[in-house]
Structure formats: C-alpha cells, structure tokens
Amino acid sequence: MITTVTLNAAIDKTYSLPTFPLGKVSRVQRFHAAPGGKGINVAKVVAQLGVPVTATGFVGGMNGEIIKQQLTQMGIAHDFVSVAGESRICLNILDETNGTSTELLEPGPTVDDAALKEMEAKISELASRSTIVCFSGSLPAGVPQDFYVKLVSIAKQAGAYVILDASGDALRYGLEAKPDMIKPNEEEVAALLGIEVADEEALQTAVETLLYKYEMDRISVSLGGAGSMTAAKDICYRVTTPKVEVVNTVGCGDSFVAGMAVSLAKGLSLEEGLAMASAAGTSNAMTDLAGHIEPEVFEQLRKQVQVVRI
Numbered sequence: 001m002i003t004t005v006t007l008n009a010a011i012d013k014t015y016s017l018p019t020f021p022l023g024k025v026s027r028v029q030r031f032h033a034a035p036g037g038k039g040i041n042v043a044k045v046v047a048q049l050g051v052p053v054t055a056t057g058f059v060g061g062m063n064g065e066i067i068k069q070q071l072t073q074m075g076i077a078h079d080f081v082s083v084a085g086e087s088r089i090c091l092n093i094l095d096e097t098n099g100t101s102t103e104l105l106e107p108g109p110t111v112d113d114a115a116l117k118e119m120e121a122k123i124s125e126l127a128s129r130s131t132i133v134c135f136s137g138s139l140p141a142g143v144p145q146d147f148y149v150k151l152v153s154i155a156k157q158a159g160a161y162v163i164l165d166a167s168g169d170a171l172r173y174g175l176e177a178k179p180d181m182i183k184p185n186e187e188e189v190a191a192l193l194g195i196e197v198a199d200e201e202a203l204q205t206a207v208e209t210l211l212y213k214y215e216m217d218r219i220s221v222s223l224g225g226a227g228s229m230t231a232a233k234d235i236c237y238r239v240t241t242p243k244v245e246v247v248n249t250v251g252c253g254d255s256f257v258a259g260m261a262v263s264l265a266k267g268l269s270l271e272e273g274l275a276m277a278s279a280a281g282t283s284n285a286m287t288d289l290a291g292h293i294e295p296e297v298f299e300q301l302r303k304q305v306q307v308v309r310i
C-alpha cells in the first residue's frame with residue numbers, strides 16, 4: 001500500500017474562463033471542485049494507476065467532510081485526523097485566451113497539539129502497513145516548521161520508503177530526517193543550497209550535492225514543460241517529454257510523485273519509474289482537472305518520454 005499525507009488538505013476549485021479581466025465581473029460557466037492539496041492529488045493518481053492507497057492528513061469542518069465523502073466516492077481509502085476549523089479552498093482560475101493559471105490558496109485550519117500527537121501515531125500505524133509514504137505540501141498554522149522531521153523519521157523507522165514533496169522551511173527541516181526521495185523544482189534546489197543555478201550543468205552539480213549530503217536514494221527536480229532531472233547514486237538522468245496541448249498544469253508535480261511512488265511499489269527500475277512519473281505529470285497537464293490522468297494518454301506518453309543518462 002501507498003500512504004499519502006496532506007497536512008493541509010483542500011478542496012481544489014477550478015474556474016475556466018474565456019478571459020479573466022482583473023477588476024471586472026466574470027460569470028463562470030465551466031468549473032469543478034475536487035478533493036485536493038498535494039498529497040490528495042498524489043492519492044488520486046496512484047488510485048488511477050491501480051495501486052492501493054490510503055490518504056491521510058488533517059481535515060476540518062464541512063469542507064473536511066466533503067473531502068472525505070468525495071474520496072470515498074472515488075474508491076480511495078482515507079484515514080484523516082479531524083481538527084477544529086475549516087479545511088481550505090484552493091482556487092485555480094484558468095484564462096483560456098492567454099493560457100494563464102492564477103492560484104488563490106487559503107491558509108487552512110489551525111492545528112492543535114493534541115491533533116499533532118494523533119498524527120504522529122497515525123503515521124506510525126499507516127507506515128507500518130505501507131511500502132511507500134508520500135508527504136506533500138505546505139503546513140497549516142499550528143504545525144511546527146520541523147514537523148516533517150518527526151513524521152519522516154517515524155515513517156522511516158516503520159520501514160517505509162519516504163518521498164517528501166515540500167518547499168521552504170518545511171523541506172529544509174524535513175531533509176534532516178533523510179527522506180529517501182524529494183521532488184523539488186529548480187528554485188527550491190537553489191534556495192536549499194543558497195546558490196543560483198545558471199544552467200543544467202550547475203543543476204546537476206547542485207542535485208548531486210543534495211543527494212549525497214542527505215544520503216537520499218534519489219532526487220527528481222521537475223522542470224515543468226522542460227521535463228525533469230533525476231540523480232541517484234552514481235547516475236543522473238535528464239527526461240524530456242513530448243510537446244503536448246497544455247490545459248492546466250496544477251497537480252503535475254503531484255502526478256509525477258504518484259508515478260514514481262507506483263513504480264517503486266511495483267519494484268520497477270529507475271528508468272521505468274521516470275517514464276511513468278513523467279508520463280503521469282504530462283498527462284495531468286493535458287486535462288483541466290488537478291491530479292488526474294487519462295489512462296490511454298498516459299500509456300502513450302510513457303512510450304514517448306525520453307529518459308537519457310547524462
């Protein structure tokens with residue numbers, strides 16, 4: 001089983017507008033809402049790829065109930081810790097004319113100490129039954145910046161392979177617990193090392209520095225439409241994906257993580273994992289939903305992505 005952890009679960013709402021003029025009234029004709037937040041997006045794609053998954057994290061209020069209900073309807077097992085307050089809404093406004101995506105992310109509920117303790121116990125229990133645990137996303141108020149250190153350590157101690165997809169201090173602290181894999185973007189790599197990444201050679205050096213410093217199994221730096229770079233012990237790959245018609249890139253990183261987690265759960269090679277992760281990310285970019293892949297598109301892309309050793 002794969003467990004996904006979303007400490008700041010959300011309802012992801014997407015509004016698709018022909019144009020999005022600021023300071024004007026826009027009437028929204030096309031919209032949808034789905035359970036979201038990075039880890040829940042990972043869970044949705046893992047489920048689509050046919051691997052058993054349990055989604056956990058903090059949820060609160062009516063939005064929390066909706067998140068749980070909809071996951072149940074999707075056939076995704078969940079085991080959340082309930083908190084006072086309301087789970088957030090994350091709004092993504094797609095302007096179909098100029099192709100922009102504008103995200104408005106609420107802060108989410110405030111988590112108290114009792115809920116933090118409950119989460120530690122939950123991770124210990126779920127990780128002991130999981131081959132992979134994915135921690136994804138930002139920390140809501142009340143969660144200490146170093147909480148991922150604790151949770152990653154607990155999951156590793158329970159014997160799970162741990163993927164951490166976070167940013168800022170949450171990632172910086174989380175690295176101290178030596179997750180098996182992280183999936184930063186280029187800016188996050190630069191921020192972690194306090195450097196500027198001028199070109200691909202510099203990126204490779206930076207990624208390898210992080211890999212060895214924190215004794216990780218692999219690091220994938222996702223580069224949006226330009227693909228990704230992945231370093232593992234004594235090896236580095238550059239992956240490029242075919243040019244596709246992009247609809248909405250929200251959730252691409254989560255889909256990439258899902259593909260990688262599924263490949264690990266199935267015992268596939270790193271090369272196969274990269275094809276799977278990249279195909280999932282690119283497939284997600286081709287739909288207006290966040291954390292969604294079309295199986296036929298995914299299978300086609302999986303054959304088309306280029307995984308090159310550098």
Ligand SMILES: Nc1ncnc2c1ncn2[C@@H]1O[C@H](COP(=O)(O)OP(=O)(O)O)[C@@H](O)[C@H]1O
Nearest residue numbers: 222223224225227228252253256278281282285
């Ligand atoms: N515009 C795009 N065209 C094709 N594939 C994309 C595009 N954006 C993202 N992807 C795919 O999704 C993966 C992760 O996307 P990225 O945008 O880098 O992550 P994040 O959402 O974390 O910023 C990429 O490595 C790529 O495979």
Ligand SMILES: O=P(O)(O)OC[C@H]1O[C@](O)(COP(=O)(O)O)[C@@H](O)[C@@H]1O
Nearest residue numbers: 037038090137138250251252253254
């Ligand atoms: O937890 P965070 O970091 O605030 O991010 C929340 C938001 O990120 C998203 O998962 C999108 O993330 P990616 O585009 O990086 O995959 C939204 O669906 C979500 O609501």
